[in-house]
Amino acid sequence: MNRMTDKMLRWYARHARALPWRAPPGQRPDPYHVWLSEIMLQQTTVATVRKRFDDFVRRWPTLRALAEAPREEVLAAWAGLGYYARARNLHKCAREVTRTLNGQFPQTPRELKKLPGIGDYTAGAIAAIAFNHPAVAMDTNAERVIARLFAVTEPLPECKETLRRHAEELLPKDTPGDFAQALMDLGAIICTPRDPACALCPLMEDCKASKQGLAEDLPRKRRKPPKPRRTGRAFWIERADGRVLLRRRPEKGMLGAMVEIPSTDWDGAPPPFSGETPFRLEFERLRPHVRHTFTHFHLKLALHRLPEPLPIDRARLLPLPPGWFWHPLDKLDTVGLPTVMKKAANLLRGPR
Template sequence: MISESLLPWYDKHARDLPWRLSPRQRCANPERQFTDPYHVWLSEIMLQQTTVVTVKSYYLKFLDLWPTVHELAAEELDKVLSAWAGLGYYARARNLHRCAKMISEDFGGVFPNNEEDLLVLPGVGPYTAAAISAIAFDEPSTVVDGNVERVIARFYALKDPLPGVKGQMKACAAKQTPAQRSGDYAQAMMDLGATICTPRSPACVICPIQENCKGRKGGIAADLPKKAPKKIKPTRRTYAYVFKDNKGRVLLRRRPDKGLLGGMTEVPTSGWLEGQDPLLDPTLEVLAEWDSFQGIVKHTFTHFHFEIVVRSAEFSQDVSRLAKELGASWHSEDDFGALALPTVMKKILRHAKLST
């Protein structure tokens, strides 16, 4: 069993992470054996598609603002989105708020301890359910993230490419999940993948499970897991319209709750067109005399590249009427920090010589 060699290594070398109760912390305080489920859930939602380094400061900020799930549930969605701005994948923030409400109102603030019940929660998929179950409650759940996939692929020398091999990876990982200390084992596997069994140049000579690793023995560890060729990302293009009034304020509006960047604050744009030049928005064009800034703003989402031409104009007429027509509101630069501005919108405003 991997756990026989891995857990002693983890007891000595566990990463110090703000959402984790390490073996050393438990030894120092025997009454605290497991991490608060709220902390596990919050960190795991943030860590989806995001690096540990990036998540640390956001996690601590959220706990400072909302120390309990009840306080997070009682907060306005806009303030949660604002605190989330910069983490990306904003559907996670909306689901985070929905889930907090469900836990607070329907579960009395108590997280379920098993995968089946956890999967009912908004934004909680199989991986997150397994992670909460194992880490917060020490249930023997099989936790498989990218790090674990890599360790398992190398340990068993699984040569079929991702994503087709994922089912086999999960089955192999399940065989290795111990009945006791499942949460520590899950975190140990993640640490092993993050610090030793890394994507490039794995440090096999110091790996605690090298003795039984088929990938190391076959000299193919560094080549696993194999991946199918990446699809070429398409490019979408648009115009962004930066309205300014004579007080230096900018017109911003909220995006629809559903869809990409749902519920976030945006600079008005024309259609996001794929594979062709952007089209001017006739409704916005007639409202002012526009100038385009030189250069374009570039941003990359998960499934496409994004290119934006930024146009700017001063609007000195009935600013209240304009805001009402566009479903928007006027904001000074001092307001930007409190708004739920995604990174791409911050780039647009900076391109328009505004600080964010």
């Protein structure tokens, strides 16, 4: 076993974080738990996932239970976690594994990668952690730790292959799961993006970047372009019996397949207020806007609502397009609004 690997594993044995999806020492974790946690953890912090993982497992204790759940319920349970393609793929993957693989996840990265929502990293992580298959799991933690250990100064993403080769040199064939998680915990606790705790690092004397005073500068990354600003309008249409008009978004694109308050497109320039309001109804404008930042743009959402709830008999005359529905206001929290829509609803349902 490589000297650095040995130090890493010894450190991990003493400092591993206790996390809900990890098995007690000496036990094999449930592949369903490993898979679910890895999907949730894609671009999402441990603190956020901690709160949601238990909810999911309580509600759907097995892969089969998740596969048999209605898709809307899974999407609603995912609301607020972001990157909603993950939720669509999660449900699709659960059904594929249950139906065509007899409920058993494949054990190799090559086969795992064929499943929806499982890419290079997640395939390696599941194979290593759940099945002890000798694979590396290159996430940003692993990339950072390896880039520093070997002082890789070439920027990401060009150096990805170099980093992977270095990681594979260190990979212990007998305990790949511990290695993957040791790399992650080291990256999360010691080898942090900013102000790494090199003095506490078990690999300090092996780390080329630390010796050169380069640790905090690695890995190098290219700067991201600034986010453009967009605007839109949301329309709150309440009915006299305490329901509000919602709709499901298209399958693909932003917030795909999620529920929203009827809104205009989010362009740079919203249409005039008196223009295309739903059903040509007359709306009042709320003072506060909703500001929300997505991955690649800032959104400023103007909020509109009817002066009075719509009488039932008038509401019945509205020609509801496919995907639109009246939803009880007292059950708004169970419908699964994405965060931007939750912010809007919280303002719209309150007083002016």
